[in-house]
Amino acid sequence: MAKVSVIIPVHNAGRFIFDTMMSVASQEYTDWEMILIDDHSEDDSVKIIKDFISIREEKGAGQKVRLLSVGELRGAANTRNAGIDAAEGRYIAFLDADDMWEPEKLKEQIDFQEKIGAEFTFTGYEFADESGVSVDKIVRVPFRMDYSAALKNTTIFTSTVIFDAEKLSKETMHMPDVPSEDTACWWKVMKTGIPAWGLNRPLTIYRRSGGTLSSNKMTAIKRIWNLYRNVEHLSLLRSCWCFVFYAFHAVMRRI
Numbered sequence: 001m002a003k004v005s006v007i008i009p010v011h012n013a014g015r016f017i018f019d020t021m022m023s024v025a026s027q028e029y030t031d032w033e034m035i036l037i038d039d040h041s042e043d044d045s046v047k048i049i050k051d052f053i054s055i056r057e058e059k060g061a062g063q064k065v066r067l068l069s070v071g072e073l074r075g076a077a078n079t080r081n082a083g084i085d086a087a088e089g090r091y092i093a094f095l096d097a098d099d100m101w102e103p104e105k106l107k108e109q110i111d112f113q114e115k116i117g118a119e120f121t122f123t124g125y126e127f128a129d130e131s132g133v134s135v136d137k138i139v140r141v142p143f144r145m146d147y148s149a150a151l152k153n154t155t156i157f158t159s160t161v162i163f164d165a166e167k168l169s170k171e172t173m174h175m176p177d178v179p180s181e182d183t184a185c186w187w188k189v190m191k192t193g194i195p196a197w198g199l200n201r202p203l204t205i206y207r208r209s210g211g212t213l214s215s216n217k218m219t220a221i222k223r224i225w226n227l228y229r230n231v232e233h234l235s236l237l238r239s240c241w242c243f244v245f246y247a248f249h250a251v252m253r254r255i
Contacts, residue, residue: 001031004106004162005087006095008036009079013097014043016207019132020097021052021065023205029106033064035086036097039079040072045097077181081174092163092173094182098207099159100132105203109162118197119167120189123160125204132207139206139253141198147190151232152245154224155253156196158182160204168194176231180223184231220250 006024010017017036024034036049046067053065070082084092091110095101105123113121127137141155150156161182163173172189175181190196224246228239 001029002091002110003089004029004032004091004093004110005083005089005165006032006034006093007080007083007087008034008095008097009039009076009083010036010041010045010049010097011039011076011079012041012043012045014041014045014048015130016098016132017045017048018052019100020095021049023100023102024095025056025061025063026103027101027106028104029110030063032093032106033066033087033089035066035068035083037068037070037079037083039070039074039076075177075181077175077177080181084170084173087165087170090164090166092165094161095159100128100205100207101159102203102205108201108203109160109199112197112199113162113164116197119164119194120186120196121162121199122156122196123199123204124202125157125160125206126202128205128207130207132205134205135208137254138202141200143198143200145190145196145198147187147193150187150190150196151228151234151242153249154183154246155249156183156186156198157204157206159206161186163189178227178231180220180227183224184227187227187232221247 038046049067056065068082068086070079109121109123122141124141125139127135129135175185178184228234228242
C-alpha cells in the first residue's frame with residue numbers, strides 16, 4: 001500500500017467533525033494519515049479532535065492523526081495548502097470537515113488510480129441532509145474530463161479528489177486564494193494537459209445545510225463567473241457559452 005494523506009480543513013465544524021474523522025478511521029484501506037488543519041475555530045472543534053487523537057493513542061492505533069493550526073483565519077485555500085505541505089503520503093486526498101466517506105472509498109479509488117496510472121481522480125457522491133442521512137440523490141460522474149470539459153461542468157467535488165504526489169508537485173496542487181478555490185485548482189491542473197479521471201461510484205457523502213440554498217446558488221453563480229472572467233481570463237463570449245453548460249449541469253445534479 002502507498003500512504004494516503006487525508007487533508008481536512010476545519011473551521012467551527014464541531015457538529016460534524018467526529019463523524020468525518022470516523023469515516024476516515026473506518027476505511028478498508030489502512031495506510032493513511034489524517035491531517036486536520038484548524039483555521040481559528042471558536043467552537044469545540046479542537047477539543048473534539050484532540051480527544052479523538054488521545055483515544056487513538058491510548059488504543060495504540062497505527063495511523064497518524066495530526067492537528068495543525070494556522071493561527072488565524074486564513075480561509076479554505078491556505079488551510080488546505082498548509083495540509084498539502086505537511087503531507088507525507090504519496091497520495092493527497094481532500095475531505096471537507098462536514099462530509100464523510102464510505103468505508104471502501106480509499107481502497108476502490110486508489111485501485112482505480114493505480115490501474116490507469118492517473119495523476120488526478122475523483123468519484124461520484126451522494127447528497128445527505130445535515131444529519132448525514134441520505135436524501136436519495138446520487139451524482140454520477142464522467143470517466144474522463146479535460147480542461148475544456150471542466151469549464152462547462154463543475155461536477156468534481158472536493159471531498160472526492162485524490163492527487164498523486166509522485167506525478168504532481170505540491171506547488172501544482174496548491175489551491176489559489178480565490179473564491180471557489182477548489183474548482184480553480186482543478187482547472188489549473190487540467191490546463192497543463194493532465195485530465196481528471198472519474199470513478200462513477202457514490203463513495204462520498206456530501207452534507208448540505210438547510211435554509212441557505214438560494215443564497216448558495218447566487219454565490220456559486222457569482223464565483224463561477226469570476227473564475228471565467230478574472231482567473232481564467234476567458235472572453236465574454238466564451239464565458240457565456242461555458243456558463244450555459246455549467247448552469248445546465250448544476251441543475252441536473254440537484255433534480
